[in-house]
Amino acid sequence: MSSTARKADAQGDSRSAQVPARGEFQREESLALFRHMLRVRVLDERMLKLQRAGRVGFVGTAKGLEAALIGSAYALRPHDWLWSGLREGGAAVMRGLPLSEYIAQMYCNSNDTAKGRQMCNHFQHKGSNYPSWSSVIGTQIPHGVGAAFAAKQRGVDEVHAIYFGDGATSSNGFHSGMNLAAVWKVPCYFVCVDNGWAISVCSAKQTAAKSFADKAVAYGMPGREVDGNDVLATLAAAREAHALALGGQPSLIVLKTYRMLGHSSSDDPTKYRDDAEVAAWAAKDPLDRFEALLLSQGAIEKNERARVEGELTAEIDTEIHVQEAAPKMALKTLVEDVYADVPLHLRRQYNRFIAVAERLGHATPGDGAFPL
Numbered sequence: 001m002s003s004t005a006r007k008a009d010a011q012g013d014s015r016s017a018q019v020p021a022r023g024e025f026q027r028e029e030s031l032a033l034f035r036h037m038l039r040v041r042v043l044d045e046r047m048l049k050l051q052r053a054g055r056v057g058f059v060g061t062a063k064g065l066e067a068a069l070i071g072s073a074y075a076l077r078p079h080d081w082l083w084s085g086l087r088e089g090g091a092a093v094m095r096g097l098p099l100s101e102y103i104a105q106m107y108c109n110s111n112d113t114a115k116g117r118q119m120c121n122h123f124q125h126k127g128s129n130y131p132s133w134s135s136v137i138g139t140q141i142p143h144g145v146g147a148a149f150a151a152k153q154r155g156v157d158e159v160h161a162i163y164f165g166d167g168a169t170s171s172n173g174f175h176s177g178m179n180l181a182a183v184w185k186v187p188c189y190f191v192c193v194d195n196g197w198a199i200s201v202c203s204a205k206q207t208a209a210k211s212f213a214d215k216a217v218a219y220g221m222p223g224r225e226v227d228g229n230d231v232l233a234t235l236a237a238a239r240e241a242h243a244l245a246l247g248g249q250p251s252l253i254v255l256k257t258y259r260m261l262g263h264s265s266s267d268d269p270t271k272y273r274d275d276a277e278v279a280a281w282a283a284k285d286p287l288d289r290f291e292a293l294l295l296s297q298g299a300i301e302k303n304e305r306a307r308v309e310g311e312l313t314a315e316i317d318t319e320i321h322v323q324e325a326a327p328k329m330a331l332k333t334l335v336e337d338v339y340a341d342v343p344l345h346l347r348r349q350y351n352r353f354i355a356v357a358e359r360l361g362h363a364t365p366g367d368g369a370f371p372l
């Protein structure tokens with residue numbers, strides 16, 4: 001308890017028992033942010049190892065982006081919406097996507113709420129208003145704006161945070177989404193995670209503008225660039241954008257950061273960028289930076305990071321074992337869900353397919369043929 005809170009307690013102020021003093025509140029918030037950021041780092045490291053070991057198919061990490069994603073998403077209320085670009089899965093976990101579902105989606109197993117129909121590492125979670133990722137760049141932008149417009153029409157108190165990368169600013173969806181959001185004055189804000197690269201195209205070659213934030217001017221909305229490796233700065237910027245959105249004013253925040261690893265597990269970034277550039281950004285690592293700040297404030301002890309990492313690793317590893325052991329999605333689901341009853345032509349196609357799958361040893365019990 002802070003000294004202010006203690007003093008208030010001694011004076012018999014009953015409010016101090018429920019409402020933490022400002023310093024204490026900020027410390028709790030900072031510790032929460034630190035833990036959420038560490039979870040992103042540990043989860044990514046684990047998933048990449050699984051991919052390298054051939055246990056999951058594909059991974060795109062957020063290493064280096066932890067402050068950008070966690071700080072900005074922390075500004076959202078539980079009933080707000082987060083529309084993802086390509087790397088916000090860790091922010092979704094913070095907002096309620098269960099670790100079990102996250103890892104099930106990585107395995108595309110029978111616990112995967114997308115039923116294995118998405119590529120792995122493409123999350124969704126209905127309970128926390130987190131629509132499914134689309135690998136098709138920029139499509140979530142007009143979708144998010146449309147949903148925010150619908151909220152406005154229905155008079156529902158919702159803010160929609162729409163995330164995308166620097167590369168997505170060259171998509172049609174960016175133009176139409178930004179334009180209509182400003183014209184319609186919908187309760188949303190745009191978060192451009194400028195991580196320096198769109199696969200092998202660097203941000204300097206993506207636009208001739210000095211900053212992606214300049215693009216907001218053309219659409220008649222506020223735009224600002226923020227140090228994306230400073231978690232408190234990304235949180236403050238998102239809180240401002242959130243307040244504007246509540247007043248019907250969309251805005252753009254550009255979080256300047258750096259993708260430390262490859263675009264995905266299928267990419268080799270050494271083919272197109274210099275080690276010196278990566279090293280310069282490694283020196284600005286958002287977790288090291290926040291840890292140093294918390295240490296300097298006396299908010300954490302030296303071993304706190306290792307302790308939390310240990311806890312998170314144990315939690316994640318337990319879930320990996322559960323999900324690895326879970327059954328695969330039944331092959332029959334390939335042709336289910338579209339029609340109330342699977343029609344004859346699909347049953348025939350499936351039966352031909354299952355005969356081949358059985359011959360190759362890819363079918364499991366229960367995958368049997370449909371009656372014709």
Ligand SMILES: Cc1ncc(C[n+]2csc(CCOP(=O)(O)OP(=O)(O)O)c2C)c(N)n1
Pocket residue numbers: 085086087135136137138164165166167168169195197198199259263
């Ligand atoms: C419409 C479309 N064009 C091209 C691609 C291929 N592609 C996949 S990811 C990507 C780059 C995305 O870069 P950025 O928006 O900066 O996001 P980041 O990967 O850096 O998070 C591209 C061009 C695609 N998936 N969809």
Ligand SMILES: [Mg+2]
Pocket residue numbers: 165166167193194195196197198199
């Ligand atoms: Mg990018």
